[in-house]
Every structure is written in C-alpha cells, then in structure tokens.
Amino acid sequence: MTVLFDGIASGMLLFLISVGLSVTLGLMNFVNLAHGAFAMLGGYTCALLLSRAGLPFLLAVPLAAATAAAAGVVLERTLYRRLYAASHLDQVLFSIGLMFMSISTAHYFFGARQQPVVLPEFLRGQIQLPGLDIGIYRLFLIAVGLCLAFGLQWLVSRTRFGAQLRAAVDNPRIARGLGIDVDRVFTLTFALGSALAGLGGALGIEMLGLDPGFPVKYIVYFLIVVAVGGSGNIKGSLIASLMLGVFDVAGKYYLPQVGAFVIYAVMVVMLILRPQGLFGRSAAK
Amino acid sequence: MTAVLQTRNLSKKFGGFVVSNNISLTIQPGARHALIGPNGAGKTTLINLLTGFLEPSAGEVFLKGANVTRLAQHQRVKRGLVRTFQINRLFAEMTVLESITLSVCERLGLGWRWWSPVGSHAAAIDEAAELLATLHLLDVAHHKVRGLPYGKQRLIEIALALASKPQVLLLDEPAAGVPTSESRELFESIARLPSEVTILLIEHDMDLVFRFAERISVMVGGALLTEDVPEVIARDRRVREVYLGEALDG
Amino acid sequence: MNQMNHRIALDLDPLRKLSAWRPAEYAFWLLTVAAYFLFPKSLALMSQIAITALFALSLDLILGYAGIVSLGHAAFFGLGAYAAGLLSKYGWGDPLLGLAAGGLVAATVGFVTSFLVLRGTDLTRLMVTLGVSMMLYEAANKLTDFTGGVDGLQGVEMQPLLGMFGFDLYSRTAYWYSLVVLFLMFWLARRLAHSPFGLSLRGIKQNVARMPAIGAPVHGRLVAIYTVGAAYAGVAGALLTQTTQFVSLDVMAFSRSAELLLILVLGGSGCLYGALIGTVVFMAAHHFLADINPQYWQFWLGAALVLIVLFARDGIMGLLRKLPVPGGKQA
Numbered sequence: 025m026t027v028l029f030d031g032i033a034s035g036m037l038l039f040l041i042s043v044g045l046s047v048t049l050g051l052m053n054f055v056n057l058a059h060g061a062f063a064m065l066g067g068y069t070c071a072l073l074l075s076r077a078g079l080p081f082l083l084a085v086p087l088a089a090a091t092a093a094a095a096g097v098v099l100e101r102t103l104y105r106r107l108y109a110a111s112h113l114d115q116v117l118f119s120i121g122l123m124f125m126s127i128s129t130a131h132y133f134f135g136a137r138q139q140p141v142v143l144p145e146f147l148r149g150q151i152q153l154p155g156l157d158i159g160i161y162r163l164f165l166i167a168v169g170l171c172l173a174f175g176l177q178w179l180v181s182r183t184r185f186g187a188q189l190r191a192a193v194d195n196p197r198i199a200r201g202l203g204i205d206v207d208r209v210f211t212l213t214f215a216l217g218s219a220l221a222g223l224g225g226a227l228g229i230e231m232l233g234l235d236p237g238f239p240v241k242y243i244v245y246f247l248i249v250v251a252v253g254g255s256g257n258i259k260g261s262l263i264a265s266l267m268l269g270v271f272d273v274a275g276k277y278y279l280p281q282v283g284a285f286v287i288y289a290v291m292v293v294m295l296i297l298r299p300q301g302l303f304g305r306s307a308a309k
Numbered sequence: 310m311t312a313v314l315q316t317r318n319l320s321k322k323f324g325g326f327v328v329s330n331n332i333s334l335t336i337q338p339g340a341r342h343a344l345i346g347p348n349g350a351g352k353t354t355l356i357n358l359l360t361g362f363l364e365p366s367a368g369e370v371f372l373k374g375a376n377v378t379r380l381a382q383h384q385r386v387k388r389g390l391v392r393t394f395q396i397n398r399l400f401a402e403m404t405v406l407e408s409i410t411l412s413v414c415e416r417l418g419l420g421w422r423w424w425s426p427v428g429s430h431a432a433a434i435d436e437a438a439e440l441l442a443t444l445h446l447l448d449v450a451h452h453k454v455r456g457l458p459y460g461k462q463r464l465i466e467i468a469l470a471l472a473s474k475p476q477v478l479l480l481d482e483p484a485a486g487v488p489t490s491e492s493r494e495l496f497e498s499i500a501r502l503p504s505e506v507t508i509l510l511i512e513h514d515m516d517l518v519f520r521f522a523e524r525i526s527v528m529v530g531g532a533l534l535t536e537d538v539p540e541v542i543a544r545d546r547r548v549r550e551v552y553l554g555e556a557l558d559g
Numbered sequence: 560m561n562q563m564n565h566r567i568a569l570d571l572d573p574l575r576k577l578s579a580w581r582p583a584e585y586a587f588w589l590l591t592v593a594a595y596f597l598f599p600k601s602l603a604l605m606s607q608i609a610i611t612a613l614f615a616l617s618l619d620l621i622l623g624y625a626g627i628v629s630l631g632h633a634a635f636f637g638l639g640a641y642a643a644g645l646l647s648k649y650g651w652g653d654p655l656l657g658l659a660a661g662g663l664v665a666a667t668v669g670f671v672t673s674f675l676v677l678r679g680t681d682l683t684r685l686m687v688t689l690g691v692s693m694m695l696y697e698a699a700n701k702l703t704d705f706t707g708g709v710d711g712l713q714g715v716e717m718q719p720l721l722g723m724f725g726f727d728l729y730s731r732t733a734y735w736y737s738l739v740v741l742f743l744m745f746w747l748a749r750r751l752a753h754s755p756f757g758l759s760l761r762g763i764k765q766n767v768a769r770m771p772a773i774g775a776p777v778h779g780r781l782v783a784i785y786t787v788g789a790a791y792a793g794v795a796g797a798l799l800t801q802t803t804q805f806v807s808l809d810v811m812a813f814s815r816s817a818e819l820l821l822i823l824v825l826g827g828s829g830c831l832y833g834a835l836i837g838t839v840v841f842m843a844a845h846h847f848l849a850d851i852n853p854q855y856w857q858f859w860l861g862a863a864l865v866l867i868v869l870f871a872r873d874g875i876m877g878l879l880r881k882l883p884v885p886g887g888k889q890a
Contacts, residue, residue: 055682106869112681113628117824118868120817124861128854240813244693247686285697292690295683296675360772382771391772398769400762406574411762412773414755420775423756426578430755438569451573473773 026157027277028270033162034231035269036169040224041242042249043176043261044217050256051193051213054104055112057119059221059246060239061126066092066222067234068130071139081144085226092222093215100214105207123239130236139234165227172220173262180258189213193256244284245272248291311374313338313507314390314477319358319368328354330532332368336477336507343510343522347551351531352511353395356479360392361385372477389476395485395511397466401455405446405465408454409437412472437472444468444498460491467498477507484514496521519543527551578753587832591738602730608842609737610798615822615834616741616748617791623828624752625784626764627676630685630816631692632792635665637699637811639793644712644806645705652718654736658797665793666786673785677778689813696811712806726802733802740798744791748831751787760784764829821864827876836875 045059070088073079079087099122107115143161151158180186191199192209200206225234232242248268253260268287275286314336321329329351336342344352357363359370361382369378372390380388400408413433414420428434441447444464449457454465467483483499484492496517502508512518518525519539526536529551535542542548594605614636621627639661646652646660676687699706706712719725724732751757762770763777770777800806809815818841826837849856871878 049682055685103865103869110868112685113622114868114872116628116630116685117820117864120820121861121864121868124817124857124864126861128858128861131854132858244689247689251683251686281701285694285701288690288694288697292675292687292694295687295690296678362772381776383774383776386772386774394769394772398766398772400765400769402765403761404574406571407758410574411755411758414758415774419755420759420780421756423751423754425755426750426753427755427758428575428578428753433755434571434574438571442569447569450569469769469773 027274029156029158029162030231031270031273032266033159033165033269034273035266036165037224037228037232038245038249038269039169039262039265040172040227041221042246042253042265043258044214044219044221045246046250046253046255046257046261047213048217049250050254051189052104052108052210054108055115055119056104057116057243058122058126058239059119059217060242061123062092062096062218062221063225063228063242064126064130064234064236064238065095066225067139067229067238068134069222070226071141071229071234074141081147085223088226089219089223092225093219096215096218097211100211104214105210108210123243127236127239130238134236136236139229141229141234143230161230165231168227172223173258176258185209185212244288244291248287248294251291252294311338312336312371313340313373314359314509315371316359317369317371319355319370320366321354321358321363322366328531329358329365330530332533334526334533334536336509338507339504340507340509341521341523342508343512343518343525344528345512345515345518345525346528346534350528352528353481354531355528356392356481356509356511359479360390362392386473389474390479391470391473391475391477392479393466393470393481393483395481397462399454399462399465399469402453404451404453405441405457405468406434406437406450408465409440409468409472410434412469413437413440416473440468440472443501444471445494460487460495463487463491464495464498467495471502475506477509478502480508480510480512482511482513484512484517492517578750584832587835588742591742595734599729602734604842604846606730606733606737606802607799608838609734609741610795610802611822611842612835612838613737613741613744613798614792614795615819615826615838616745616831617788617795618819618823619828619831619834620748620751620791621785621788622823623830623833624757624760624764625781626767627781627785627788628681628684629676629688630813630820631688631690632788632819633811633813633815634688634692634695635669635789635792636796636799636815637695638668639665639796640800640806640810641699641706641712641796642793643797643800644715647716647801648712648714652716654717654720654801657717657801658740658794661793661797661800662790663793665796666790669789669793670782670786673782676785677781689816692811692816693813696808696813699808699811706808707806709808711808712800715800715804715806717801717804726804730802737798737802740794744794745831745835748791752831756780756783761829818860821860823874824864824867824872825874827874830876833874833876840875 041060041063044062045056048054048056048059066088069091070084073084073087074081107118147161147164149160151160151163180189188199188204188209191202191204192206196206225238245268249261249264252267253262253264271290272287275282279286312335316332316334319329319332320327332355344355346352354363358365361377361380365378369376371377372385372388377385377388400411403411410427410433413436414427414430417433419430419433438450441450444467446461446464446468449461454462457465463483463486467480470478480499484495487495492514499508500521510518510521522539524536525539525542527534527542527548534547534551535545595602598605617635618629618632621629642664643657643661646657651657672691675691676684679687700708702708717726720732720736726732759770759775759780762775763780767777796810799810822837822841823834825841826835827833845856848859867874873880
C-alpha cells in the first residue's frame with residue numbers, strides 16, 4: 025500500500041538524519057540535541073542552491089551535505105570538543121543553546137514559512153502498479169537510503185577507518201596508545217554524521233518540510249530512533265527508523281486525531297522496558 | 310558457634326564468563342580473616358556479591374544465620390554488614406565532618422527527617438566528631454573532601470564505613486595507593502577495632518596480611534583455592550605457585 | 560557562643576550554624592517587599608517573576624539537590640495550571656483550594672511517573688522525561704473539550720482570596736499572594752535542604768553508589784524528592800492560572816522546560832537562591848529585550864546558554880561565591 029511505501033521512504037530520511045546522532049552518542053557519548061540543525065542547514069543550503077544558483081538537483085544535494093559536514097568539522101573542533109568529558113546535562117544544555125541559535129538564525133535569513141522546493145523532472149511522477157502507486161521520488165529516497173546504509177556498514181566493518189572507529193568507541197585510551205589519532209576519528213565521524221544529516225535534510229524538504237522550527241519539531245523522532253535502535257548501532261538505527269517512519273505516516277493517515285501522542289508513548293514504554301533499546305548499544309556496528 | 314557470614318555455592322557469570330565459581334565460605338564471629346589472591350581472582354566481586362552490590366547467578370549468602378541473598382545493599386548495612394571500596398567513593402563537595410555525619414545520621418535512622426536542621430542533631434555530630442578523632446582526622450574536619458591528600462581520603466573512606474557501626478566489616482584493599490608511612494597508621498586503626506567486630510580483609514601487602522590475619526583464604530580464577538591459618542598458607546606450594554614468586558616468605 | 564565538643568576540642572559551629580539565616584537573605588526578602596512600593600506599575604510582571612521563581616525552585620530541588628535530570632518538568636507546571644483552571648471553571652473558585660488541587664494533581668502524577676523516571680541512566684531519564692511531557696502536551700492539545708486545546712482554557716474566575724482580597728486589575732492581590740506563597744514554600748524547601756534528608760540528597764547527587772553502602776534507601780529518597788518537586792511545580796502552575804485567569808497550552812511546552820533549565824543554570828543550581836536570582840535576571844532581561852525582536856531574543860538566549868555552560872557553569876551564585884568577601888553566600 026501507498027501508505028506503507030511512504031512510511032518506508034520517510035523512515036529512510038529519518039535514518040539518514042538520525043544515524044549521525046546515534047554514532048555520535050555511541051562514539052563520543054555526547055548527547056547532541058542540536059543534531060537537527062545540521063539537517064536544517066543541509067535543507068536550506070540545498071534550497072538556496074536550487075533557487076538562487078540554479079544548480080541541478082543532483083549537484084545541489086551533495087553540496088548541501090558537504091556544507092553540513094564543513095559546519096560539523098568547525099563546530100566540533102571549536103565547541104563540542106570541550107564538552108566530551110562533561111555531564112550529559114551540560115551537553116544537553118549546550119546543544120539546546122546551539123539549537124536555539126540555529127533556529128533564530130534560520131528565521132532571520134529565511135522567514136518562518138515552509139521552504140518550497142521544485143523537484144527535477146525525472147524524479148517527479150509515479151509508477152502505476154495494480155493496487156499500488158509508487159512515487160518515483162519515494163523510490164529514489166529508498167534507493168539512496170539503502171545504498172548509504174550498506175555503504176556505512178561496509179565502511180565500519182571493512183575499512184581501516186571503521187576499525188579505528190570501533191577501537192575508539194570501545195576504549196579511547198588504549199586506542200590512543202595504539203597510535204590511533206582518536207581526535208581525528210572523532211572529528212571525521214562527527215563530520216560524516218553531519219553530512220548524512222545535511223543530506224537527509226536536503227532530500228527531505230519535500231516529505232518532512234523545512235522551516236526554522238525543524239530542529240525542535242523532529243528532535244524527538246531522532247531520539248526515538250537512537251533509543252530504540254541502540255546508540256552506535258547502524259543496523260538498529262535503520263530498522264528503528266523504518267518502524268518509526270511507517271508508524272508515523274500510518275498514524276497520521278488512519279488516526280489523525282491521536283497525533284503524535286502514540287509515538288511518544290511508544291518511546292516511553294520502550295525505554296522503560298528496555299533502557300538499552302531494542303538492539304542494545306554496540307560499537308558502531 | 311553460628312558463623313556470622315556464610316556463603317553457599319555462590320556464583321556469578323557475565324554471559325559465558327564465570328567470575329565467581331561456586332564459592333562456599335564460612336567466617337566466624339570476631340574473626341580476623343584475610344582474602345588474598347592474584348589480580349583478577351574475583352576478590353572484589355566476592356565482596357560485591359556479599360554486600361548485594363551485585364546479584365549472584367546462583368548460590369546464597371547468610372548473615373548471622375539469616376538468608377540475605379534477596380536483600381538490597383542498604384538493608385544488609387542495617388543488619389550490620391558494611392564494606393569499603395577499593396577506589397574511594399567519597400562525597401567530594403562535602404566537608405569531612407559533614408560526610409561522616411551523613412553516615413551517622415543514616416545509621417540513626419534520621420535520613421527521612423526533613424524539618425530539623427542537621428546542626429540540631431547534636432548526638433550525631435558529636436559521634437561523627439569522635440570518630441574523626443580516633444582516626445586523627447580532626448585537623449581536616451571542616452575541609453572539603455575534594456582537596457585532601459590521598460592518605461586522608463582513604464581514612465575517610467574507612468570512617469564512612471565505621472560510622473555505620475558494623476558487625477561485619479569488609480575491607481577492600483584499604484591500604485591501596487597509600488604511602489607506606491601512612492598505611493601503618495591505617496592498619497593500627499583497623500587493629501584497634503573492638504574484637505566483636507568481624508573483619509574480612511582483601512590485601513596485597515603480605516606483611517600486613519600476615520601480621521593481621523588469624524585465617525587466610527586464597528582465591529584464584531574466581532574460586533577458593535584453600536583456607537587455613539597463616540603459617541600453613543605460607544608453606545603451601547600451590548599458593549606460592551599462584552603468586553609466581555617472592556610475594557610470600559618462608 | 561561556640562558549641563564545642565570539649566572532649567575532643569573541635570569547634571562544631573561551622574556545621575551547627577550552617578542553617579542560620581544570613582544578613583543577605585534578610586535583605587533579599589525585604590527587597591521583595593519593598594518592590595511593591597518601588598515599582599507599583601509593574602506588579603503584574605513581578606507576580607510572574609515570583610511564580611516562575613517558585614517553578615525554578617521546584618526544579619532546583621530535583622536537579623540541583625538530588626541530581627535528577629529532567630527535560631520535561633513543565634509537565635507538572637501544566638498539570639497544576641489545568642487542575643486549578645478546571646476547578647475554578649466548574650465552580651470551586653477559592654484560590655487556596657486551587658493551589659491545593661494543583662499541587663496534589665502534580666504530586667500524584669509525579670509519584671506515579673517517578674518509578675519510570677528513576678530507572679536507567681541519565682540519558683534514559685532525559686528521554687523519558689521529555690517523552691512524558693510531550694505526551695501530556697499532545698493530550699492537552701487534543702482534548703479540546705477539556706482543555707480548550709490551542710486556544711487555551713477560558714472561563715477561569717477567581718473568588719476573593721481568604722474571602723477578603725479580590726483579584727484586582729492592578730495585580731496588587733496577585734503580587735502579595737504569589738510572594739507569600741513563594742516565601743512559605745521557599746522556607747519549607749530551605750528547611751528541607753538543611754535537614755538530614757537534604758544532606759542525604761546531596762550525598763546521592765555526589766556519589767550515588769556510596770549511599771546504599773552507608774545504609775541509605777536511595778530509590779525511596781529520590782521518589783520522595785521527585786514528588787515534592789512535582790508538587791512545587793504544580794502549585795506554581797496553579798498560581799499562574801489564578802493570577803492570569805487563563806491557561807495557555809504552552810504551560811506544558813518543551814520550551815518552558817528548556818527555559819527553566821536555562822534559568823537554573825544562569826542563577827546556579829543546588830543552593831535555592833540561585834533559582835530565585837536566575838529568575839529575576841532572566842525575566843528582567845526578557846521584559847526589556849524580547850519585545851525588541853523575538854528572534855534576537857532567542858538567539859541571545861541560545862548564546863547565553865552555550866557561554867554559561869562553557870565558561871560559567873556554576874552561574875551567578877558560583878561567581879558570587881568566588882568573591883573574596885562576605886558577599887559570597889553559601890546556602
């Protein structure tokens with residue numbers, strides 16, 4: 025059914041944005057409530073490049089991701105780094121502050137309304153199958169999401185960087201002792217997470233919307249993905265995102281009067297029953 | 310004579326990894342009992358199991374004849390089973406006197422009193438002050454715990470436990486990290502404890518162990534290897550092998 | 560007169576006198592009274608400051624003293640607000656009854672949810688408290704028949720306080736009412752903070768693993784203080800309803816919880832006066848700056864939060880304590 029399909033596409037977007045948060049939490053043990061701001065940055069950058077610079081969609085999106093990555097590197101080196109050893113409360117307060125700053129900045133430059141986006145011709149339209157309408161853009165999102173998910177998994181389990189990442193997660197001190205530049209690993213991982221968030225934000229303008237309130241609106245969703253999927257767990261994040269996407273879209277379609285209540289209730293119940301998430305915390309697997 | 314502290318087939322597994330293997334230990338009232346063994350033998354884990362800090366995978370713990378396996382830590386403390394930690398767990402932002410007063414208040418059941426100020430509980434404060442006096446901590450009574458030298462902090466760690474007036478005291482490497490000049494003083498305080506108090510001591514300093522203990526248990530790889538009086542332990546070939554060298558004399 | 564333990568020659572005064580009222584405290588409360596005469600046109604604002612200060616106090620009890628991190632404390636504020644509002648709307652307009660209702664409803668929900676909140680790590684706690692408060696917000700949003708939804712709860716009419724003092728347009732009654740409630744509840748909180756119970760909370764915050772080892776039932780203590788904190792927040796919410804005769808949906812919004820955290824960090828947590836001073840500074844700044852441009856306000860709010868966490872983590876009270884003079888206070 026179309027609802028299911030839309031839900032999966034939505035879940036893919038959530039996965040792209042949330043996986044960075046999950047890895048940051050699992051790796052640096054840092055609670056970053058401002059994570060949505062990187063997605064928002066990607067979204068606005070993409071919108072700007074499309075409308076002002078007239079760039080083609082398939083060029084604007086990666087550039088948006090790169091911008092978010094650059095922002096991630098700068099912020100990580102200058103600010104985030106100082107709070108790795110701080111309490112979770114301090115990190116929360118700090119990231120809420122960053123979040124407020126990003127929201128007001130977006131508001132100042134772009135106004136409060138939803139950003140419109142014009143998708144390129146070849147991504148518009150639908151494929152008609154018996155009993156099922158498949159939006160081409162939705163298909164595109166799912167394809168991109170799956171590729172990146174497999175790519176990430178390969179990066180983490182097969183490459184040298186991935187091995188260094190897993191070592192740094194398990195025991196930063198010993199990793200340093202082995203000659204691994206843990207600081208560089210942290211920065212690169214943060215940049216990667218931000219890039220993916222920016223990508224998700226850019227690709228998601230059409231489905232998730234884009235306005236200055238984006239970081240606050242969606243932060244709970246991202247946290248749910250991390251809570252359910254287990255921090256640092258890529259496979260878990262994917263499954264959790266898909267579940268959440270389907271649940272959310274279906275809920276809004278079939279039970280609009282209940283709204284987001286069910287989502288929050290599910291998260292709370294989940295955290296009570298299994299504080300470590302459905303899939304548990306694992307070293308960026 | 311009923312044993313004051315006893316375990317029956319006490320075991321603890323983490324996944325497939327057996328940390329404590331079928332430990333059956335009996336300690337008599339008033340004993341001066343030492344627990345030795347190489348690093349990783351599971352001595353601290355045993356104390357964690359005895360006190361309820363960890364839940365066992367199997368087996369039981371008996372305190373003064375009563376089965377306490379299901380009781381929470383603080384309930385065992387109320388029955389007289391108290392421990393110290395290998396790495397100090399102190400209240401860094403409180404003064405020394407405040408910390409000990411807190412421990413005394415808990416023992417006296419004052420912890421739920423929310424209306425009267427701490428300062429009005431003269432009996433508790435006096436008792437705390439006297440305990441500080443016996444441990445030679447009076448000069449730092451009003452200092453914050455955070456800034457004090459390690460030796461003093463170690464004494465505070467023990468003071469916190471003594472404030473609970475234990476009947477059975479489990480000491481986890483009390484002299485760890487303390488310069489030898491100060492560890493003597495520390496041990497004198499322990500030796501001066503009333504003879505009714507049962508003491509189980511984990512230590513690596515064999516000098517101190519042999520001077521203090523009346524019985525010694527040896528643990529290796531999560532299990533009890535042997536238990537006997539110090540002279541017999543000192544001559545036991547297996548114990549010497551376990552330590553791989555000159556830790557024991559004789 | 561020095562209280563000494565003569566047997567061992569230790570001056571016990573530093574501990575025994577810890578709970579005595581300091582001159583600066585008297586000065587503070589006299590100022591709140593003087594404010595009535597000094598700023599007669601700003602009584603509505605000052606009532607709101609008193610109410611928010613009570614709310615901040617409630618968070619200090621659970622966060623500053625017991626170390627329970629909560630991203631959803633506004634839930635209790637909102638519950639108290641709606642409880643008082645609904646009570647008045649359906650005929651029982653006596654203010655004190657409304658206060659009691661607000662406190663009771665919030666305390667009950669606090670007690671029940673404490674078992675969820677106290678499970679797990681700090682991180683789980685952050686998410687559970689956030690989740691619960693968002694659930695309640697959504698519930699209030701959707702149950703429009705009950706709460707008025709986005710439009711808010713209207714029809715709140717207050718009877719005169721103690722049968723004598725009507726709520727007037729100039730907020731005179733509102734100010735004294737809020738101030739007296741604040742002072743009484745502050746006084747209770749102060750006694751609690753200096754009591755053995757308060758000492759045990761500080762112990763829990765500083766080293767939670769040590770507390771069971773000295774015989775303290777940690778879970779029970781935390782449930783108790785969480786319930787008390789919820790009750791305080793509920794009373795503050797009820798006060799808001801009664802003084803503004805309206806309940807807006809945003810009493811439960813995340814932004815309210817976030818702002819409260821900022822206030823507590825700004826003033827300094829763990830000493831009660833930090834909550835009060837942080838509220839005064841924050842709301843004064845809000846009053847003068849927010850109207851200029853809401854976006855500037857939110858930006859500088861965020862920037863302030865970032866800077867405080869990085870450079871002045873103990874807030875205003877922390878800075879005051881560093882002064883080498885009797886100005887440094889230790890509550």
